[in-house]
Amino acid sequence: MIYHIRDFLKMEAASGILLIAAAVIALVLANSPLSGYYEQFLDIPIHIAIGTFEISKPSLLWINDGLMAVFFFLIGLELKREFIEGELSDMRKIALPALGAVGGMVVPALIYLFINRGDELATSGWAIPAATDIAFALGILALLGSRVPPQLKIFLVSLAIFDDVGAIIIIALFYTADLSMSALYTAMGCLVLLAFINWRGSMASSAYILIGVVMWAALLKSGIHATLAGVLLALFIPIKKDPLTETSPLHQLEHDLHSSVSFVILPLFAFVNAGVTVQGMSMDQILGPVPVGVALGLVLGKQLGVFGLCWLGIKLGITKLPENVSWMQLYGIAILCGVGFTMSMFIGSLAFEGADSPYLYQDRIGILGGSFIAALLGYFWLHKTLPATDKR
Secondary structure, eight states, rough: OOHHHHHHHHHHHHHHHHHHHHHHHHHHHHHHTTTTHHHHHOOOOOEEETTEEEEEEEHHHHIIIIIIHHHHHHHHHHHHHHHHHGGGGGGGHHHHHHHHHHEEEHHHHHHHHHHHHTTTHHHHHTTTOOOOOOOHHHHHHHHHGSSSSSHHHHHHHHHHHHHHHHHHHHHHHHHHOOOOHHHHHHHHHHHHHHHHHHHHOOHHHHHHHHHHHHHHHHHHHSOOOOTTHHHHHHTSSOOOBBTTBBHHHHHHHHHHHHIIIIIHHHHHHHHSSSSSOOTOOOOHHTSHHHHHHHIIIIIIIHHHHHHEEEEEEHHHSSSSOOTOHHHHHHHHHHHHHOOOOHHHHHHHHTTOOOTTTTTHHHHHHHHHHHHHHHHHHHHHHHHHHHHOOOOO
């Protein structure tokens, strides 16, 4: 039995499957007689105090603000590696996914804003359909097996990286609360200290992480979303090999964190955020401007934005179609980019933060519905357009 479990965990589709399972379990619990226990789990109070410094939050926010910082740390590590020595280090290869990412953020946001025009509170969720869930999308792509050309997978991963960069910038610029300058100065001091030990050539990952934890706590108190500490910390982790261990701290941390993030943190995040109670919701709420705007942004906006800007870039000679990839396959990937899920739910929790928001759970109906439709459409489109499996 243990060998079957190991084989499952090695599957590229495994993390996507776990995300779906966690979301389904949360939906079932939230709409069952066990919903009270589900709510109690989300509201478990957790306190940490050191002297006069105290952080007191329910378990839901510890997951969203704390564990998701680890997720953003891993994203930051992957971004740094890709830009220094990966696919994105070649300027000739980044134009197409960069254009696709821009189109895939702008068009869904415009569709959402158009549908929710006139409602100032609802329009704060404009960035919700602008995100792509790379784990979910790659999991669906992996279900198609060896029929998927490597160039198509590289395009999706590269586009998702640029999409993550865009999401990080959006969170930093548009979802920041009133600032506490003393806490912000502490975070800036941590950045200076990280830069100093990096300049001194320190290879001790523990030193970077300790300073990163302090920076996370400072950002949490500052009003800037604390998960950004993970991205900032990753920028200073050395990518060069340690002469003593013959390993790169960045590569080692990326390897060590990947399983924990994919198989624990992201499914846990999906579990605590996807539990939408539809009991008592009217059809006006379920089919309201917010969920419809999110769903249309993901399903329609993503494919139009990603494919449209890629097509324009290729026709203008800015970039070219990847080798062994057809226009129809590129369009299938554009559809698949409509799977928002994790990042969309995260941005939604920032946009409609607070139990008194009338749109607190309506956005998740749009996210779950839109992501599910985009996943199905993308899978069946690619199933039809990819070459048949070589049976020789």
